[in-house]
Amino acid sequence: MRRIRWGVLGTADIARARALPSMKDAPHAMLAAIGSRDLAKAQSMAAEFGAPRAHGSYEALIADPEVDALYVPLPNHLHLEWSVRALEAGKHVLCEKPLVLAAEDVAALVAAREASGRHIEEAFSYRNHPQWAKIGEVLRDGTIGAPLAVHATLAKQFHDPNDIRNNPDKGGGALYDLGSYAISACSLAFGRAPGRVIGAIDRDPRFRIDRLSTAILDYGGAHATISVATQAGPSAWASHQQFTVVGSRGWLACDFPYAHGRPTRCQVHVGDEGSAGSMPTRSWTFEPANQYALQFERFSRKLLGEEVESWPIEDALTTLRIIEAVFASARDGQWREL
Numbered sequence: 652m653r654r655i656r657w658g659v660l661g662t663a664d665i666a667r668a669r670a671l672p673s674m675k676d677a678p679h680a681m682l683a684a685i686g687s688r689d690l691a692k693a694q695s696m697a698a699e700f701g702a703p704r705a706h707g708s709y710e711a712l713i714a715d716p717e718v719d720a721l722y723v724p725l726p727n728h729l730h731l732e733w734s735v736r737a738l739e740a741g742k743h744v745l746c747e748k749p750l751v752l753a754a755e756d757v758a759a760l761v762a763a764r765e766a767s768g769r770h771i772e773e774a775f776s777y778r779n780h781p782q783w784a785k786i787g788e789v790l791r792d793g794t795i796g797a798p799l800a801v802h803a804t805l806a807k808q809f810h811d812p813n814d815i816r817n818n819p820d821k822g823g824g825a826l827y828d829l830g831s832y833a834i835s836a837c838s839l840a841f842g843r844a845p846g847r848v849i850g851a852i853d854r855d856p857r858f859r860i861d862r863l864s865t866a867i868l869d870y871g872g873a874h875a876t877i878s879v880a881t882q883a884g885p886s887a888w889a890s891h892q893q894f895t896v897v898g899s900r901g902w903l904a905c906d907f908p909y910a911h912g913r914p915t916r917c918q919v920h921v922g923d924e925g926s927a928g929s930m931p932t933r934s935w936t937f938e939p940a941n942q943y944a945l946q947f948e949r950f951s952r953k954l955l956g957e958e959v960e961s962w963p964i965e966d967a968l969t970t971l972r973i974i975e976a977v978f979a980s981a982r983d984g985q986w987r988e989l
Contacts, residue, residue: 673943686712727822795898806884850977914939
């Protein structure tokens, strides 16, 4: 079996806790190398997960001829530089969300992609979960009619001052970390960008990040509301998550729609014109699925030439424009056109 040889850029917690344990369950992927600015850290992680090589710099990993694709779980503010450098070195790239921190930076990645002929995606693992194939099917086949209102919520407790999500200079805050999920889900539901956005933000006085952000997205005859919070909800291994769609003839709701820190059983519920309250007329149950393994497998098969679903990084442009519009709207209390 042909397999894609993966390198991991950095030793971030998400790589150690989520991505690397999952790669072994992706038949067409193999861990080839790990790179870190600290060689000892790279060697330790390589030994832990069975990578044959460890590099003491990002540059050395990118130059490794035995690596086909790079997984980039670096801090948010480093995504642009190292994704561009990886593409320029001839590597395919799977970069953690948010892809970059400014809408204008997406153009640099698109240019690097086109010049290199390599493939790059934003690593939204949730999109690989089978429940989202079902959600897409329900929205396309008219089961609930046209989507008119989407509600997306994520909340979790992040109080550690050393957590990068509490560092505004490195892309921390609720909108970049959790809001990117909610906004991308709205884009999947409507299939287009909103025309205008209005938002409200509460900032933490110590960390200076947005700890509670809420926005209305106006799609013209249809709306979405998102609320994301980094000092609310549970402090357990999973965040509180909600995704619902009100359609012209029914509704859809999920009980665990986004990132699964652990593979977990979940359901998608649908109600039609005859539904009573929030009682569904039909539900689909999905057994625990490792979204990270599915992501590595799908991406690897894409690189091997198979016809699999893929999401262009141009999608990130819409997400970032919305995030920027919410920040701007919260400052002046006005609607912002996209």
